[in-house]
Amino acid sequence: MNPQTSLTAIEDEVLVSRFQESQDREAFDELVRRHRNRVYSLALRMMKNEQEALEVVQDTFLQVFRKLPEFRGDSQFGSWVHRIAANYSLMRIRRQKVIDQVEEPIETTTANGTFDNDGRWETYPTGMWGRRADDRVLDGELRQKLIDAVDNLPEAYRAVFMLRDFDGLSYDEIAESLEATVPAIKSRLHRARLALRADLAEYFEGRNA
Amino acid sequence: MALVSGKPKCKECVDLLVDYLEGGLPAEDEKHLDEHFMACPPCLDFLDQYRASSSLSRRALETEMPEELADKLSDFLHKSCK
Numbered sequence: 001m002n003p004q005t006s007l008t009a010i011e012d013e014v015l016v017s018r019f020q021e022s023q024d025r026e027a028f029d030e031l032v033r034r035h036r037n038r039v040y041s042l043a044l045r046m047m048k049n050e051q052e053a054l055e056v057v058q059d060t061f062l063q064v065f066r067k068l069p070e071f072r073g074d075s076q077f078g079s080w081v082h083r084i085a086a087n088y089s090l091m092r093i094r095r096q097k098v099i100d101q102v103e104e105p106i107e108t109t110t111a112n113g114t115f116d117n118d119g120r121w122e123t124y125p126t127g128m129w130g131r132r133a134d135d136r137v138l139d140g141e142l143r144q145k146l147i148d149a150v151d152n153l154p155e156a157y158r159a160v161f162m163l164r165d166f167d168g169l170s171y172d173e174i175a176e177s178l179e180a181t182v183p184a185i186k187s188r189l190h191r192a193r194l195a196l197r198a199d200l201a202e203y204f205e206g207r208n209a
Numbered sequence: 210m211a212l213v214s215g216k217p218k219c220k221e222c223v224d225l226l227v228d229y230l231e232g233g234l235p236a237e238d239e240k241h242l243d244e245h246f247m248a249c250p251p252c253l254d255f256l257d258q259y260r261a262s263s264s265l266s267r268r269a270l271e272t273e274m275p276e277e278l279a280d281k282l283s284d285f286l287h288k289s290c291k
Contacts, residue, residue, distance in 0.1 A: 025290075037274050054282065057278075057282055061282070062290065115220040121219050125251055125254055128257075129258065130259070131261075136261075150269075165263045186228070193263055194259075197259050
Protein backbone atom coordinates (compact mmCIF):
# COMPACT_ATOMS: atom_id res chain seq x y z
CA MET A 1 0.00 0.00 0.00
CA ASN A 2 1.23 3.47 -0.82
CA PRO A 3 2.40 4.98 2.49
CA GLN A 4 0.80 8.32 1.62
CA THR A 5 -2.53 6.63 0.86
CA SER A 6 -2.42 4.77 4.14
CA LEU A 7 -1.89 7.99 6.07
CA THR A 8 -4.89 9.73 4.54
CA ALA A 9 -7.12 6.92 5.76
CA ILE A 10 -5.94 7.27 9.36
CA GLU A 11 -7.80 9.38 11.89
CA ASP A 12 -6.22 12.45 13.48
CA GLU A 13 -5.95 10.87 16.92
CA VAL A 14 -3.95 7.94 15.54
CA LEU A 15 -1.57 10.29 13.76
CA VAL A 16 -1.23 12.30 16.97
CA SER A 17 -0.38 9.11 18.89
CA ARG A 18 2.21 8.12 16.30
CA PHE A 19 3.89 11.51 16.64
CA GLN A 20 3.77 11.42 20.43
CA GLU A 21 5.24 7.92 20.59
CA SER A 22 7.95 8.14 17.96
CA GLN A 23 8.17 11.70 16.61
CA ASP A 24 6.80 10.36 13.30
CA ARG A 25 7.34 13.35 10.99
CA GLU A 26 5.18 11.87 8.22
CA ALA A 27 2.29 11.71 10.66
CA PHE A 28 2.86 15.37 11.60
CA ASP A 29 3.12 16.41 7.94
CA GLU A 30 -0.18 14.64 7.21
CA LEU A 31 -1.86 16.50 10.08
CA VAL A 32 -0.54 19.78 8.66
CA ARG A 33 -1.75 18.88 5.17
CA ARG A 34 -5.22 18.09 6.51
CA HIS A 35 -5.72 21.19 8.57
CA ARG A 36 -3.75 23.91 6.80
CA ASN A 37 -6.56 24.99 4.45
CA ARG A 38 -9.05 25.72 7.22
CA VAL A 39 -6.38 27.40 9.32
CA TYR A 40 -5.39 29.49 6.30
CA SER A 41 -9.04 30.36 5.56
CA LEU A 42 -9.50 31.57 9.14
CA ALA A 43 -6.24 33.51 9.17
CA LEU A 44 -6.90 35.10 5.78
CA ARG A 45 -10.25 36.53 6.87
CA MET A 46 -8.88 37.65 10.23
CA MET A 47 -5.76 39.32 8.78
CA LYS A 48 -7.14 40.25 5.33
CA ASN A 49 -3.64 39.80 3.95
CA GLU A 50 -2.04 36.69 2.39
CA GLN A 51 1.44 37.20 3.79
CA GLU A 52 0.19 37.81 7.33
CA ALA A 53 -2.14 34.84 6.99
CA LEU A 54 0.84 32.68 6.00
CA GLU A 55 2.75 33.86 9.06
CA VAL A 56 -0.20 32.98 11.29
CA VAL A 57 -0.33 29.51 9.73
CA GLN A 58 3.42 29.05 10.22
CA ASP A 59 3.29 30.19 13.84
CA THR A 60 0.29 27.95 14.44
CA PHE A 61 1.83 24.73 13.18
CA LEU A 62 5.17 25.47 14.79
CA GLN A 63 3.34 25.79 18.10
CA VAL A 64 1.39 22.61 17.34
CA PHE A 65 4.70 20.80 16.76
CA ARG A 66 6.12 22.04 20.05
CA LYS A 67 3.04 21.35 22.15
CA LEU A 68 1.83 18.14 20.52
CA PRO A 69 3.76 15.93 22.95
CA GLU A 70 1.62 17.39 25.75
CA PHE A 71 -1.72 17.29 23.89
CA ARG A 72 -4.05 15.07 25.91
CA GLY A 73 -7.06 14.92 23.58
CA ASP A 74 -9.42 16.83 25.89
CA SER A 75 -10.68 18.49 22.74
CA GLN A 76 -10.52 17.33 19.14
CA PHE A 77 -7.16 17.92 17.48
CA GLY A 78 -8.71 20.21 14.84
CA SER A 79 -10.43 22.36 17.47
CA TRP A 80 -7.16 22.68 19.37
CA VAL A 81 -5.29 23.76 16.23
CA HIS A 82 -7.99 26.32 15.37
CA ARG A 83 -7.83 27.79 18.85
CA ILE A 84 -4.11 28.27 18.47
CA ALA A 85 -4.63 29.88 15.05
CA ALA A 86 -7.35 32.15 16.42
CA ASN A 87 -5.11 33.29 19.27
CA TYR A 88 -2.19 34.03 16.96
CA SER A 89 -4.48 35.99 14.64
CA LEU A 90 -5.90 37.97 17.54
CA MET A 91 -2.45 38.71 18.96
CA ARG A 92 -1.39 40.15 15.64
CA ILE A 93 -4.56 42.20 15.29
CA ARG A 94 -4.15 43.56 18.83
CA ARG A 95 -0.62 44.62 18.03
CA GLN A 96 -1.99 46.61 15.13
CA LYS A 97 -4.94 48.21 16.89
CA VAL A 98 -7.44 47.89 19.70
CA ILE A 99 -10.32 45.66 18.77
CA ASP A 100 -12.34 45.97 21.96
CA GLN A 101 -15.50 47.95 21.53
CA VAL A 102 -17.97 49.48 23.90
CA GLU A 103 -21.07 47.32 23.88
CA GLU A 104 -24.09 48.97 22.34
CA PRO A 105 -27.71 47.91 22.60
CA ILE A 106 -28.51 45.25 20.02
CA GLU A 107 -29.36 46.97 16.75
CA THR A 108 -32.21 45.21 15.08
CA THR A 109 -32.98 47.60 12.28
CA THR A 110 -31.94 46.19 8.98
CA ALA A 111 -31.50 47.58 5.50
CA ASN A 112 -34.93 46.52 4.39
CA GLY A 113 -36.75 45.72 7.61
CA THR A 114 -37.41 47.98 10.54
CA PHE A 115 -39.55 47.78 13.66
CA ASP A 116 -42.14 50.18 14.97
CA ASN A 117 -42.37 51.19 18.61
CA ASP A 118 -44.48 48.13 19.36
CA GLY A 119 -41.81 45.77 18.05
CA ARG A 120 -43.69 44.82 14.88
CA TRP A 121 -42.29 45.02 11.39
CA GLU A 122 -42.72 48.51 10.00
CA THR A 123 -41.25 47.54 6.65
CA TYR A 124 -41.06 43.86 5.87
CA PRO A 125 -37.83 42.03 5.09
CA THR A 126 -38.59 40.75 1.61
CA GLY A 127 -37.09 38.15 -0.62
CA MET A 128 -37.11 34.39 -0.85
CA TRP A 129 -33.34 34.17 -1.14
CA GLY A 130 -33.06 32.68 2.30
CA ARG A 131 -34.81 29.50 1.27
CA ARG A 132 -32.73 26.38 0.51
CA ALA A 133 -29.49 28.27 0.91
CA ASP A 134 -27.52 25.04 1.21
CA ASP A 135 -28.54 24.13 -2.35
CA ARG A 136 -27.49 27.47 -3.78
CA VAL A 137 -24.49 27.40 -6.10
CA LEU A 138 -21.88 29.99 -5.19
CA ASP A 139 -20.82 31.61 -8.44
CA GLY A 140 -17.78 33.88 -8.50
CA GLU A 141 -19.78 37.07 -8.05
CA LEU A 142 -21.77 35.79 -5.07
CA ARG A 143 -18.69 34.25 -3.47
CA GLN A 144 -16.85 37.57 -3.72
CA LYS A 145 -19.88 39.43 -2.37
CA LEU A 146 -19.94 37.11 0.66
CA ILE A 147 -16.20 37.52 1.25
CA ASP A 148 -16.55 41.31 0.99
CA ALA A 149 -19.47 41.26 3.41
CA VAL A 150 -17.38 39.40 6.00
CA ASP A 151 -14.36 41.64 5.41
CA ASN A 152 -16.55 44.72 5.93
CA LEU A 153 -17.61 43.60 9.39
CA PRO A 154 -16.10 45.55 12.28
CA GLU A 155 -13.13 43.58 13.61
CA ALA A 156 -14.77 42.56 16.88
CA TYR A 157 -17.77 41.15 15.03
CA ARG A 158 -15.69 39.49 12.31
CA ALA A 159 -13.52 37.74 14.89
CA VAL A 160 -16.55 36.27 16.66
CA PHE A 161 -18.24 35.31 13.39
CA MET A 162 -15.11 33.51 12.17
CA LEU A 163 -14.48 31.72 15.43
CA ARG A 164 -18.11 30.64 15.95
CA ASP A 165 -19.78 30.25 12.58
CA PHE A 166 -16.70 29.29 10.56
CA ASP A 167 -14.53 27.50 13.10
CA GLY A 168 -17.20 26.16 15.43
CA LEU A 169 -15.41 27.07 18.64
CA SER A 170 -17.53 27.06 21.79
CA TYR A 171 -18.71 30.32 23.34
CA ASP A 172 -16.51 29.66 26.36
CA GLU A 173 -13.44 29.18 24.16
CA ILE A 174 -14.18 32.36 22.22
CA ALA A 175 -14.88 34.35 25.38
CA GLU A 176 -11.55 33.23 26.83
CA SER A 177 -9.65 34.08 23.64
CA LEU A 178 -11.27 37.49 23.29
CA GLU A 179 -11.30 38.22 27.04
CA ALA A 180 -15.02 38.93 26.98
CA THR A 181 -18.16 37.48 28.55
CA VAL A 182 -20.31 34.89 26.80
CA PRO A 183 -23.30 37.30 26.56
CA ALA A 184 -21.02 39.89 24.91
CA ILE A 185 -19.79 37.27 22.44
CA LYS A 186 -23.36 36.25 21.57
CA SER A 187 -24.29 39.90 21.12
CA ARG A 188 -21.42 40.47 18.68
CA LEU A 189 -22.25 37.28 16.80
CA HIS A 190 -25.85 38.41 16.41
CA ARG A 191 -24.77 41.81 15.12
CA ALA A 192 -22.38 40.17 12.68
CA ARG A 193 -25.13 37.93 11.32
CA LEU A 194 -27.56 40.88 11.07
CA ALA A 195 -24.97 42.89 9.15
CA LEU A 196 -24.28 39.98 6.77
CA ARG A 197 -28.00 39.47 6.21
CA ALA A 198 -28.48 43.15 5.44
CA ASP A 199 -25.59 43.12 2.94
CA LEU A 200 -26.93 40.03 1.22
CA ALA A 201 -30.48 41.41 1.14
CA GLU A 202 -29.22 44.45 -0.75
CA TYR A 203 -27.30 42.22 -3.16
CA PHE A 204 -30.14 39.81 -3.91
CA GLU A 205 -32.76 42.52 -4.22
CA GLY A 206 -30.50 44.50 -6.50
CA ARG A 207 -30.32 41.49 -8.79
CA ASN A 208 -34.11 41.11 -8.79
CA ALA A 209 -34.79 44.79 -9.52
CA MET B 210 -32.35 36.85 27.59
CA ALA B 211 -35.88 35.50 28.08
CA LEU B 212 -39.29 36.39 26.70
CA VAL B 213 -41.15 39.20 28.38
CA SER B 214 -44.53 37.64 27.58
CA GLY B 215 -45.95 34.52 26.00
CA LYS B 216 -46.80 36.34 22.78
CA PRO B 217 -43.51 37.77 21.59
CA LYS B 218 -43.39 40.67 19.17
CA CYS B 219 -41.35 40.40 15.98
CA LYS B 220 -38.44 42.46 17.34
CA GLU B 221 -38.25 40.28 20.43
CA CYS B 222 -38.04 37.15 18.29
CA VAL B 223 -35.23 38.61 16.21
CA ASP B 224 -33.34 39.61 19.36
CA LEU B 225 -33.43 35.99 20.56
CA LEU B 226 -32.30 34.31 17.34
CA VAL B 227 -28.83 33.26 18.50
CA ASP B 228 -30.16 31.23 21.41
CA TYR B 229 -33.27 30.09 19.52
CA LEU B 230 -31.29 28.54 16.68
CA GLU B 231 -28.97 26.71 19.07
CA GLY B 232 -31.65 25.33 21.35
CA GLY B 233 -30.51 27.65 24.12
CA LEU B 234 -33.90 29.02 25.15
CA PRO B 235 -36.14 27.62 27.89
CA ALA B 236 -38.59 25.14 26.33
CA GLU B 237 -41.58 27.41 26.89
CA ASP B 238 -39.91 30.37 25.18
CA GLU B 239 -38.81 28.20 22.26
CA LYS B 240 -42.38 27.02 21.83
CA HIS B 241 -43.66 30.62 21.76
CA LEU B 242 -41.09 31.54 19.12
CA ASP B 243 -41.99 28.46 17.07
CA GLU B 244 -45.64 29.55 17.18
CA HIS B 245 -44.71 33.09 16.22
CA PHE B 246 -42.66 31.99 13.20
CA MET B 247 -45.49 29.76 12.01
CA ALA B 248 -47.91 32.68 12.17
CA CYS B 249 -45.67 35.51 10.91
CA PRO B 250 -44.45 35.20 7.30
CA PRO B 251 -42.11 38.23 7.43
CA CYS B 252 -40.39 36.77 10.51
CA LEU B 253 -40.12 33.39 8.82
CA ASP B 254 -38.51 35.03 5.78
CA PHE B 255 -36.13 36.87 8.10
CA LEU B 256 -35.26 33.65 9.94
CA ASP B 257 -34.46 31.91 6.64
CA GLN B 258 -32.32 34.86 5.53
CA TYR B 259 -30.50 35.06 8.88
CA ARG B 260 -29.62 31.37 8.73
CA ALA B 261 -28.72 31.54 5.04
CA SER B 262 -26.35 34.49 5.54
CA SER B 263 -24.33 32.51 8.04
CA SER B 264 -24.20 29.29 6.03
CA LEU B 265 -23.53 30.97 2.68
CA SER B 266 -20.72 33.04 4.18
CA ARG B 267 -19.19 29.96 5.75
CA ARG B 268 -19.18 28.15 2.41
CA ALA B 269 -17.69 31.14 0.59
CA LEU B 270 -14.83 31.45 3.07
CA GLU B 271 -13.49 27.92 2.60
CA THR B 272 -10.39 28.30 0.53
CA GLU B 273 -7.37 26.20 -0.35
CA MET B 274 -3.98 27.47 0.57
CA PRO B 275 -2.28 28.51 -2.70
CA GLU B 276 0.41 26.01 -3.68
CA GLU B 277 3.18 28.59 -3.43
CA LEU B 278 2.21 29.39 0.18
CA ALA B 279 1.79 25.71 1.04
CA ASP B 280 5.37 25.14 -0.19
CA LYS B 281 6.61 28.04 1.93
CA LEU B 282 4.81 26.57 4.93
CA SER B 283 6.40 23.20 4.32
CA ASP B 284 9.89 24.72 3.99
CA PHE B 285 9.38 26.77 7.13
CA LEU B 286 8.26 23.77 9.18
CA HIS B 287 11.12 21.59 7.97
CA LYS B 288 13.63 24.24 8.99
CA SER B 289 11.98 25.22 12.28
CA CYS B 290 10.60 21.98 13.67
CA LYS B 291 13.52 20.21 15.28
